[in-house]
Amino acid sequence: MILTGDANIPAMPMTEAQVNHLRRLLAWLRCAYMLDEHMQRGFMQGAALSVKHGVATPERAGEILQRQADKINQVPAYVRQAHKMLSKALLDHDRAAGVVET
Template identity: 45%
Template sequence: MTAKRRFTDAEVTHMRKLLAWMRTEYCLDEDMQRGALGAVKTLLDAGQITQEQAEQQVAKRADQVRQVPQYVRQAVKMLTKAVREYDGVKGAVVDVATRDVHEIE
C-alpha cells in the first residue's frame, strides 16, 4: 500500500491562490453569488433598478457560472476539500479581506 503524499506549505499556498482566482474570476464562491443576488435585490427594492435590469443581472451571473465546465467546478470543490483537510479545520479556505464591488448600470 502506498502512503498518502502530504502537501507542502508552498503547494497549499499555490492552491489557495488558484482557488481565489477561480472564485473571483468566475463567481464560483457561494458567498459571492449570494452577495451579488442580495445586491440586486437591494437595488431593486430601493427602486434604483428596474425588474428587467434585475433579471438581466441575475441571468448574467448564472451565465458566468455556466461558462465554467462542470468538471472545473467539481475540481474547485475537490481542491477546496483537499486544502481543508490539510488545514485540519472546516471553514474558509481562501480569506478575502476586501472584494471589488461592481456597480450595476
C-alpha cells in the same frame, strides 16, 4: 498536504508554498467565476437590494443575474467539481494544521 493519486499518478505531497499557490488559484476561480455558493447568494442579495433601493429596475437586475448565471454555466462541470474537491482538501488540510476559519 498530500494530493491523493490513482493507479497512474502517485500521491503528491505539497509544500506550504504550493498550498499557498493552490489557495490563490482557488480564490481567483471563486472571484472570477463566482463558483462559491456564498458569493452567488451575496450577488443575488445585492441585486435584490439594488431594486429595493431604486438603484436598478427589476428587469435590469434580472438581466445582470442572468448574465452572471450564464458566465457560471460556461465553466465546465469538471472545473467546478475540481474546485469543490480542492477546496475541501484545502479545508481539511487547514483543520489538521490548526488553522481556524473566521
